[in-house]
Amino acid sequence: MNDASVQATASDAASCKLSASRLGYWIDPFASMFSSFHRKMPLINRGYYARVRSIELLLHRFLGTNSNAKQVIVLGAGQDTMFFRLKTMHPELLKDTLYVEMDFPMITKSKVRLCRRHKAVAECIGEVETNEIEMKAQGYALAAADLRELSTVQEKLTWAGIDPTIPTLVLSECVLCYMEPEYSQPLIDWFGSAFTDCAIIVYEQIRPHDAFGQTMVENISLRGCDLKSIHAYPEPEDQHKRFAASGFGHVECWDMNRVYYEYLPLDERRQKEHLELFDELEEYHMLQGHYCLVVAVKNATSLYMSALELYQSKDD
Numbered sequence: 275m276n277d278a279s280v281q282a283t284a285s286d287a288a289s290c291k292l293s294a295s296r297l298g299y300w301i302d303p304f305a306s307m308f309s310s311f312h313r314k315m316p317l318i319n320r321g322y323y324a325r326v327r328s329i330e331l332l333l334h335r336f337l338g339t340n341s342n343a344k345q346v347i348v349l350g351a352g353q354d355t356m357f358f359r360l361k362t363m364h365p366e367l368l369k370d371t372l373y374v375e376m377d378f379p380m381i382t383k384s385k386v387r388l389c390r391r392h393k394a395v396a397e398c399i400g401e402v403e404t405n406e407i408e409m410k411a412q413g414y415a416l417a418a419a420d421l422r423e424l425s426t427v428q429e430k431l432t433w434a435g436i437d438p439t440i441p442t443l444v445l446s447e448c449v450l451c452y453m454e455p456e457y458s459q460p461l462i463d464w465f466g467s468a469f470t471d472c473a474i475i476v477y478e479q480i481r482p483h484d485a486f487g488q489t490m491v492e493n494i495s496l497r498g499c500d501l502k503s504i505h506a507y508p509e510p511e512d513q514h515k516r517f518a519a520s521g522f523g524h525v526e527c528w529d530m531n532r533v534y535y536e537y538l539p540l541d542e543r544r545q546k547e548h549l550e551l552f553d554e555l556e557e558y559h560m561l562q563g564h565y566c567l568v569v570a571v572k573n574a575t576s577l578y579m580s581a582l583e584l585y586q587s588k589d590d
């Protein structure tokens with residue numbers, strides 16, 4: 275495995291997020307602090323809109339439930355700015371929440387540096403205990419770990435203050451797909467067994483077998499970062515089985531066309547569709563059909579049922 279190429283995807287994602295947010299797909303005052311601006315194709319901007327907003331809406335729903343303490347664990351967080359946006363724009367949602375980001379030391383090191391460099395981010399984090407590669411503050415931690423090493427992940431989450439008895443949401447946005455199932459499955463199994471109340475949101479590529487899927491897998495592979503688990507979980511039904519096998523009793527897996535047309539709020543989506551000239555609809559549908567959003571929920575508690583209900587709610 276070429277870890278350097280996988281780590282480079284953190285900057286790609288940050289750059290795409292900056293492009294889409296700069297064009298008005300969502301508001302992110304922090305994106306430019308973690309990347310430099312290169313305008314992406316409308317197809318990419320719209321895809322990132324669907325990705326970021328759907329995950330954000332789920333996260334808001336989880337944080338907005340009236341249980342007391344909550345935890346969010348972001349696997350392979352890269353240069354993502356969701357925490358900083360929440361902290362400044364929706365601080366009430368982070369009350370009693372511990373938000374932990376994890377990534378390779380190489381990536382957390384650059385995030386620590388950027389967090390120190392930008393006053394707005396440093397203010398957002400507040401008083402912090404930090405070294406070159408990690409940070410710990412009230413309600414937030416950035417931890418360095420290779421997610422393939424379960425014992426290190428467990429140790430770092432303990433260091434960050436994670437308590438398995440507290441309701442926890444785990445997020446993997448284009449991360450687990452870069453790991454072989456022999457590494458990702460024990461991690462998912464552990465969340466499913468050790469955590470009392472746990473939900474996992476996964477966004478990643480699917481359908482490698484048709485012509486578009488084959489080209490997608492080849493193109494990503496040419497960049498040196500194979501999609502190591504796509505052949506183990508090629509279809510939405512396989513994603514379903516993957517999480518059900520780890521003790522997640524309620525699993526939804528939708529492709530991103532379904533998420534875009536049936537889940538994102540209609541008025542908002544229509545408004546975003548006017549942001550750029552768009553003549554790539556067919557290609558967009560093809561692309562979005564090869565990405566999915568999984569919501570896997572361990573218990574049918576009211577907290578987690580509300581996350582699942584989000585799929586039925588079109589007007590959050």
Ligand SMILES: C[S@@+](CC[C@H](N)C(=O)[O-])C[C@H]1O[C@@H](n2cnc3c(N)ncnc32)[C@H](O)[C@@H]1O
Pocket residue numbers: 280281282283284287288349350351352353354376377378381419420421422446447448449452453
């Ligand atoms: C495509 S980027 C996504 C970053 C972020 N989730 C986002 O959407 O902006 C994938 C991230 O997963 C991280 N990653 C992949 N495999 C990992 C592993 N074994 N251990 C730690 N981080 C990993 C990479 O370093 C990278 O930051």
